[in-house]
Amino acid sequence: MRPMVEDTPYQVPADHQAAEVFSPSPPLKAEPSAQTPQYSPAQAETAPPIGIRDPATQRFTAPVTAMQPGQAIAESPVASRLKAQLQEQEQAVNDFAAKVRGLLAVEPAQRNQQALDNAQRDLKSQLNAVFELKLQLEELQVQELQSRLTRLEQQIGRRRALRDKIVERRAAELLDQSGLQWDTSGSPTKTPRPVANGEPGRMTSPLPPKHVKIIRDKAAMLLENLEANNLRPADVLLSLKDFERLDPDLHVQRMQKLLEVTRKLNLSGRISNLECHQIEEACTPQALAQRTHELTQKGFTGVSLTGPHDMRVIFRIHNDDLGTQPTYFVEREALAVKETPLTLYDANSPLAIGGQLDILPIAPNNPEAAAFLEDNLVSFPISEQDVRMAADGVDVTKVVVMKHFTRADDQQDAQIVLETLDSTKLAPGTDLTAEARGVIAILKLSGRFRIARNLIRPTPGGSTPLNPSDDPSADNTATNDLNATPFIAPATTQPDTNPTTPQPASISRPFKLRFKLASDIVQDLRPILLDRPGHEARPSADNQEVLVLAPPAVMNRVETLINVLDQPDPISRGPNFEYPRGSVMEAARSFFYACAIEDDPAAFSKMLSPHVLATLKGDTKSANFEKYLRGEAPDPDWEKSLRGDWPGKKDALRRFVNEWNKYPLKRLTETGLVAIGFGAKHFCSVSFSGAPTEFYEVTIEPDRTRREADQPLYLFNSLPPWWQAEKVTAPLEPLQPNDDTSPASPNEP
Missing domain, CATH: 1.10.287 (Helix Hairpins)
Known part of the structure; x- marks a missing residue:
């Protein structure tokens, strides 16, 4: 069994089957x-772990999947x-x-x-x-x-540092025939018996309808891009193979459509005969029939958590949305749910206990183990004593091991049994994860993950929620998993002038910082939170993490601002709506900074390119616009008119900023590439949580009329990539000018 190393990416040991992520x-x-x-x-x-949680059964299921x-x-x-x-x-x-x-x-x-x-x-x-x-x-x-x-x-x-432990474990596994036998040649090879009539079959859990829709929309988009010659057939083939496991019903139709489009592109001369032949081989009737059979044979392995009557379990999978991040891990003949964060809470307890669940990969030379896991639950019983010990700061570890037993009269008929080991029943200091053999699943509960209950679920009856600082036993440091789904916090009890107006529930989310102090970030967040009810930011005890409480729409802007500010180089808003624009990254970070605080239109007028301003104004057919597109310097009067006031400008900029704030900025990097041709353009790669596509590119272009100390300045030159596709038509309130005496003065909603 591999040792558990804090803050170390999951690695399959060399004595296990190699895995590819x-x-x-x-x-x-x-x-x-x-x-x-x-x-x-x-x-x-x-990347979030794969899995689907059934609220009715509190079972967490993970697909068994294979990769060539x-x-x-x-x-x-x-x-x-x-x-x-x-x-x-x-x-x-x-x-x-x-x-x-x-x-x-x-x-x-x-x-x-x-x-x-x-x-x-x-x-x-x-x-x-x-x-x-x-x-x-x-x-x-x-x-x-x-x-x-x-x-x-x-x-x-890392492997060299763990050499002694790996050698010792490998030697023990070779001598112990009751283990999983990861790489030995003596592993049983008997084919699992078929399920008889009346016996429970494989546990197969269909994806929720919204997940199926996301997958099908993505697949359709891939095929449309292929027809437009924006993608290569081989790339589309790989992407469709990623979707086939989660949505096998339309796999054959997609592959046939891929073959049809590929042949059309080949006849038109847009792709080579070799590319066409590659797709034809993958789409033969025999290959499709074989793959369909494999997809229908694979199932799910369930994980069951049982405990006291009032216990609840929350598996924190990022946004519960397959379209947000890299969707799942794929390992060669492996069941893989890696370090899935979870939270346990009791209806009668003021605190919740955090933890994580690991399911380890099974080697391909042990087919009965994989088949057994498809048809049987991995069960973790949790007692009230376990919860109390974890709340008191004692780590509780439960390990499920798989053992092979044979009857004396039939050495070939192996029986597989799951056994649960509990750290609370062993000598203190015993590390189950390092000493147990044949481990297939690990559940850890720890007081280190403990968080206040009011941050994860509404308080019954609408009573005033318990604040972490009000409970002397509460640990105000939230879990360090930044990709976890935010938990719903209780509605505030502040008086409402209109009781019939529904108040959006606030959510709480921790942000772990890399370069900045949490106390500084809390001050920077004041223009967004403004001390409103249900809006709060607190630094952690070590000043390395900030815990934010805010409604979801505001939390999007909070995440954007934190990711813009938490960088080695500082960035801030200057007087007269000026932002630093002396480099490509400064211009990009300044723009998203201004969007996060919903700055005054005057700030955007200075940092946007004439191309964007003309598009927002509707002035894209003028001679001046055509000259600008050809790389010429903008006409001074034309640029002045764009940066000045014009009818509908505030509404257009408000709509523009709202669209950029629709998804929180997660990552912003400069690619280092420069487009040549009609005016230089620099590119930045951006990623947004929950956006239709994982990665986008925005362009930053040099200011053709202004320089500072003989150094170039840069302008933001991109519209929201999802704007045109979604046809946003909702009416917007006009932007109101801000008081420029404050460091950042966003508009009141």
Whole structure:
């Protein structure tokens, strides 16, 4: 059994079967080694575990799924965009070359020399653009390889540090035939007997309808992008394979549609015969029939938590939404639910106990173990004593181990039995997770995760909730899982002038900080919270974490502002609605800072590009706009009119800011890429929690009219990517001007 290491990404030991972790939007394509696990720490930080919780049974089910070795990794959005640009540029090169050849075919006496010179100059310019794009693609590949090498070096270091424990455990497993026999050749191979009539079959739990809709919408979008030639068929094939396990009903129809579109693209010359052949092999009737059979044979393994009558369990899966983050872990023949946070609370207790659930992978050479887990519950009985001990600060660990037993008269007929070990019944200091063999699941309850009950569920009867500071036994430090679903807090008891007006329930969420002190962040959040009822921010005891209580819409802006501010370089709002814009990242961070605090329209007028302002104004067909798109400096009067007042400007900016605040900013990084052509454009990669797509790109362009100390300034140059698709039409209240004497003075709702 692997040791539990705090703050260390989940790793499958070398003596186990190697595992590969993938997400719907991984980095650039690279061929993974068959011997070396490929792992991305960033994915471990953000990817939620798979699972579906049935409130009626309090069972948490996790799919058993398989992945073929050597499966390619999908491309990053940056690489896909560069390849699309490269394809367009190469087509343009061919067009210019044909034009030059046509001019050269004319008799010298009748040849238009000026037109020929211009065409040759344009051809060389296009060739330069193609060359630059290829260099950028090669640089991306080098960066990805360097990142992989760094991760491998770190992984080797961790493995070397655990060498003695791994060797000792491996030796013990080889000598103990009652264990799981992860890699031994003596593992039983008897095929599990079929389920007889009348016996309970596999526990299969369908996905909720909203999850099915998300998956089907994503699959349809992939096929639409393929028809528009925005994606390659191989990339769509990999993505559809990610969806097939969770939505097998439409798998065959999607694959047939993929084959149909691929053949059309091949006939039109937009993809090669090799790409078409690859899809045809994956979509043969035999391959589809075999895959359908495999999908219908796989089931779910249930985890049952039983305890006192009034006990409740909350499994904290990020947003309970398959469309938010990398959706699930996929491991080779493995059942994998890694470190799922959970909370236990009792209706008669003022506090809740936190914990986590681990289900460990089963090696592919032990098929009866995997089959047994498909048909049987992994059960964890929880007693009142367990809850009391955890509340008193004593760690409670329960471990489920799998053992093989054989009858004396039939050595070939192996029986599998699950046994639960409890740390409360062993000598103090015994580490079950390090000493037990054949471990398949671990449940940990700890007072270290304890949080105040009022932060996770409404107080019955509408009574005043218990604040953490009011209870001397409460630990005000919330769990450090930043990707957990926020818990619903009780409604406040402040008087309401209109009792019939429903008040939105506040939610509480902890934010662990990397660079800033929590006390400083609390001060920075004042422009958003403004000491309103149900709006509060508190620093933790160690000043490394801030706990925020706010309604969901406000919490979105809180998360955005914290992610903008919690960086090594400071950023703040200056006088006269000025923000720092001396670099690409400063311009991007300043924009999202202003959105988070809902700053005055004058601030956005200074930081947005003429392109965005003209789009908001509806001035996209003027000659000045066309000149600006061609890379020319904006006409001074035209730019002044855009940055000044015009009818409907406040409403348009309010709508614009509200759309950017629709999803909280999670990550913002500069890609380092610069678009060439009609005016330089820099790119930033952004990720939003809950957005339709995991990653987006925003553009930042140099200010063509203003400089500061002979250094360029930068302007934000992107509309919300989901805006046009969703056709937001709800009426908005106009923005009201703020008092510029405060550091940041957002509008009152």
